[in-house]
Amino acid sequence: MTDRTEMWTELGMDLEAHDNLCSVLPTAFGDVFLSQENRPAGMAYWDMVTADIHGIRPAELVEAQKKGRKVFGTFCVYVPDEVVVACDGIVTGLCGGSQFWVPDGEQVLPSDVCPLIKASVGARLGRTCPFFRIADVFVGETTCDGKKKAYEILANDAPMYIMDVPQMKREKDIVKWAGEIEEFAAMVEEVTGNELTPENLGCAIKVINDKRRALARVYEARKSTVAPISGTDALLMMQIAFFDDPVRCAEMCNKLADELEQRIAEGVSAMPAGSKRILITGTPLAVPNWKLHHIIETCGAVVACEEMCTGTRYFENLVDEGQTTLEGQFRALSERYMKNNCACFTPNTGRIDDVIRLAREYRVDGIINTNLTFCTTYKLEGPALERAVEEAGFPVLNIETDYSDGDSEQLRTRIGAFVEMLGD
């Protein structure tokens, strides 16, 4: 593997602390991924990217910056990548999914904030994530109290731009979000020095839609009870999609989908016969948070679908490609993004509808509703969601967990019992 020390030094990273992170990741990755059997050959791409996750893609971003391109770091699936791509900018995900970053986050945040927020802030302040060093602009949003106020703290150390996500979904809220996108576009134009036009935005809408179509093809294959890919592998593909170049992401996902479709035709499964099928819903699973998928898939089940931001919400619903004015395109973008059923909205019954629809489409045997500790919005939706899916005939298990390993064995016991009781 290429030595990245020089790049990391230039990025102002804390090399010593970062070495500690680098020394545990390969073991974690090996335990979770390489121990799986019958993996699709196409996963080799994601294995390679993940094995050098702080090297390959960061090096590309640094190269692009040297050519004058700008990098926009984001924390949420509401931020419209299309606008950045249209102005020749690059989007990279920033959410932190490792316990490694939590203590650095707790230097400035109280312990009763969700681990995703603590890890994201810690990754920046501890200088142990190259993506958090590379980004020229950090794009936050008002999706939850924790993120909204943590961005204020992050703003002391990083250039933040905040988008105000509506909390409801009326017509005027769609208009409002279109307005936020327009204002965001003006900032992107200024930072990149490139003008946004109906032509380049139209192209970018097509590029990101193509990425969505490719991700959707992989998910479509997961609907087959052949189970041609593990949920753990599919999750990794999804997590990396937030960091990857969108054209290459689509290409690789399409290649993987080709292979999965072939596998389905030939009845080749990645999972043991009789594996129970699980839909998982709830708070996002940022890389390298593979904890639940790993436990579920070593308990006799397969994760068939993720109804979460790191899942169906990232690719379902395409942006209308038929608009030819910026105004029409902003509106089309707003309409697409506002279809996302995040728990930040009130009410958010659309999420319940989604979960039941997806549970049927992916032919699952049971649902796991997972919540990161101290995530108020998802936690308070839990009881209504659980009632509704049970009424629809799906057994449900409710889990609250964080990034630490302390509860792994307890979770294994609970998930194992849940999988066992699922009907044949």
Place this chain on the structure above:
Amino acid sequence: MTDRTEMWTELGMDLEAHDNLCSVLPTAFGDVFLSQENRPAGMAYWDMVTADIHGIRPAELVEAQKKGRKVFGTFCVYVPDEVVVACDGIVTGLCGGSQFWVPDGEQVLPSDVCPLIKASVGARLGRTCPFFRIADVFVGETTCDGKKKAYEILANDAPMYIMDVPQMKREKDIVKWAGEIEEFAAMVEEVTGNELTPENLGCAIKVINDKRRALARVYEARKSTVAPISGTDALLMMQIAFFDDPVRCAEMCNKLADELEQRIAEGVSAMPAGSKRILITGTPLAVPNWKLHHIIETCGAVVACEEMCTGTRYFENLVDEGQTTLEGQFRALSERYMKNNCACFTPNTGRIDDVIRLAREYRVDGIINTNLTFCTTYKLEGPALERAVEEAGFPVLNIETDYSDGDSEQLRTRIGAFVEMLGD
């Protein structure tokens, strides 16, 4: 005291559980209020109202309803009372401030939600608060994740109407809030059956401004180092203001202010000489939450000012009375309410400016920043606030507490030590 059993029965209250609440309140009230010395005579009004807090005012509301008037229950200082008053409706505060209601709230809410939310939901679901039985409409808002999602749960049991508070304070957010007020007005017109006109709204704006002016007069008197009233008494006046008829509230507050001004002229203090002066800032103190004020004022200090919703935010800034069209009035209302510096906004540096300004105006010796447990927005603002006020020369003590008495002695020790170290 009048027997209210019949009214409470007709309101569908749980009489047995409510008796338990009624049996502890008089002792609590006696310990906190009646033990004080040199109280202003004007406090007799608030003593009377509080002694029969679930009787006098609820009976008035029930009488008004019999005459066809409607009661709007609110949880937040952003809801524009003016609109309701203009349509001959009545506004009553609903926030719960007693530990008594928390267990009923925890039947449907997780324990890691702030006690104000748990108590408010519990007061409704446990049927132990007449105000929560009387209200025809419950007006919620999107000020924090906990409230926003708790209203969805409350909506299963009570008729909710939600206003979407902007999360930022740009010009377009003021426009948005004016739009929310307009939509709210349409609902109020429908519920009350009364048309909103520039004339009746103009009168209502005057009525509520007069109430604000009266409350401001009492606070103005608190700026005097004579300390003509205890903070505990001033807090009670403020808490009852959320429930009282606005015209009577203004009248009583003006009478109290007359007395306080007289006391200042004569040098009559409600507090022992040499009491250190404290400004308290943070999460609201809903009735009957008197815990912190009581501890502070029995530790050698006087609370001179509350920079909170149950404090300066409730009366500072008047609505422009010069507007003659509904459009202009909605805009004027929005401008006034959007000056409120709640931690739900990002950024919210205006609150820091307010605290420093008020600390100077009220000539305080120190600041106590208090946070209800699990209130994320205020907690995450804490460090920046503390840094700023310390730089401005004010010692600050940071407290996180809930409605239980378990930490009272610990708080007394910490607050006692803080007060002692304040300079002479």
